[in-house]
Amino acid sequence: MNISDFDFDLPEALIAQHPVEPRDTSRLMVVDRENGRIAHHTFRDLSLLLSKGDVLVLNNTRVIPARLIGEKEGTQVKIEILLLRRLELDVWEALVKPGKRLKVGQRVSLGQGILVGELQEILANGNRKIRFSYTGVFESILDQLGEMPLPPYITAQLEDQERYQTVYAKERGSVAAPTAGLHFTPELLGDLQKKGVEIVEILLHVGLGTFRPVKVEDIREHDMHSEYYRVDIEAAERINRAKQEGRRVIAVGTTAARTLESVGHEGRVEPGEGWTDIFIYPGYSFQVVDALLTNFHFPKSTLVMLVSALAGRELILKAYETAVQEKYRFYSFGDSMFIV
Numbered sequence: 136m137n138i139s140d141f142d143f144d145l146p147e148a149l150i151a152q153h154p155v156e157p158r159d160t161s162r163l164m165v166v167d168r169e170n171g172r173i174a175h176h177t178f179r180d181l182s183l184l185l186s187k188g189d190v191l192v193l194n195n196t197r198v199i200p201a202r203l204i205g206e207k208e209g210t211q212v213k214i215e216i217l218l219l220r221r222l223e224l225d226v227w228e229a230l231v232k233p234g235k236r237l238k239v240g241q242r243v244s245l246g247q248g249i250l251v252g253e254l255q256e257i258l259a260n261g262n263r264k265i266r267f268s269y270t271g272v273f274e275s276i277l278d279q280l281g282e283m284p285l286p287p288y289i290t291a292q293l294e295d296q297e298r299y300q301t302v303y304a305k306e307r308g309s310v311a312a313p314t315a316g317l318h319f320t321p322e323l324l325g326d327l328q329k330k331g332v333e334i335v336e337i338l339l340h341v342g343l344g345t346f347r348p349v350k351v352e353d354i355r356e357h358d359m360h361s362e363y364y365r366v367d368i369e370a371a372e373r374i375n376r377a378k379q380e381g382r383r384v385i386a387v388g389t390t391a392a393r394t395l396e397s398v399g400h401e402g403r404v405e406p407g408e409g410w411t412d413i414f415i416y417p418g419y420s421f422q423v424v425d426a427l428l429t430n431f432h433f434p435k436s437t438l439v440m441l442v443s444a445l446a447g448r449e450l451i452l453k454a455y456e457t458a459v460q461e462k463y464r465f466y467s468f469g470d471s472m473f474i475v
Contacts, residue, residue, distance in 0.1 A: 349435055
């Protein structure tokens with residue numbers, strides 16, 4: 136299966152630079168796998184599209200202000216550090232720009248020395264291992280010095296940093312938002328619960344691995360980076376009960392879908408935590424996920440491959456062609472798709 140099988144033309148003008156307000160006024164395309172029909176809605180119509188007994192699975196991770204900008208110690212050379220994941224208490228895997236300007240043993244001063252990062256190792260994947268020294272609480276210092284790590288295709292300034300968080304975000308640890316959830320409001324979630332939709336929360340800390348470009352021609356040779364997940368006992372029991380009763384399990388976002396499929400086997404999920412590098416592409420047989428809420432993704436990305444595995448490549452490419460024709464907004468702050 137070649138990467139070119141998942142390519143499509145996307146006008147740059149359709150890449151959303153700003154979130155819509157209110158959140159649930161974004162557009163929602165409904166793609167029916169059974170009959171191939173495509174319908175157009177507003178996201179707040181979800182309360183009409185879901186049924187009593189449906190289980191909506193949310194990823195409650197919270198994005199950290201992972202982008203740090205400082206100076207190479209003793210110079211005026213600007214260095215950008217993007218935190219990826221915590222390896223030890225004060226040691227992080229990170230991206231460093233420009234990487235060639237910082238050698239092992241050299242240090243970066245951030246916030247005029249409030250935080251100092253020392254490059255310890257260049258990892259095999261090209262990322263850097265950095266140890267931080269500071270006085271106080273690291274998370275508080277990060278809140279003070281760090282910036283929200285918006286994707287590079289968003290060039291506009293984000294006035295409200297909370298707009299890149301879901302309204303149900305809880306546990307810090309992601310370097311990118313689970314963007315399918317950005318459309319929900321507390322009011323919409325409340326309406327869904329009143330209707331009898333069951334809401335279950337799980338966790339996957341989103342890293343850059345999900346969005347890493349596929350650089351191989353044969354997609355089966357692509358190497359996914361691992362991301363931390365956790366599914367507690369209560370969440371697993373509620374999802375398993377729904378599966379036993381024939382109720383739909385709807386993943387909100389590809390991160391929730393990957394987590395469920397990482398812990399799923401023959402229609403059941405096992406509680407637990409760990410690291411997953413699951414790569415889902417056409418030919419994969421879904422074990423848990425019955426339907427999926429997701430945004431519109433990059434051409435040739437692992438995310439397009441995942442939705443193609445669920446709905447079929449031809450139907451997804453048809454839906455994306457329709458989205459371009461109808462001028463849907465793409466990527467993180469874009470519109471939504473509901474695959475049923």
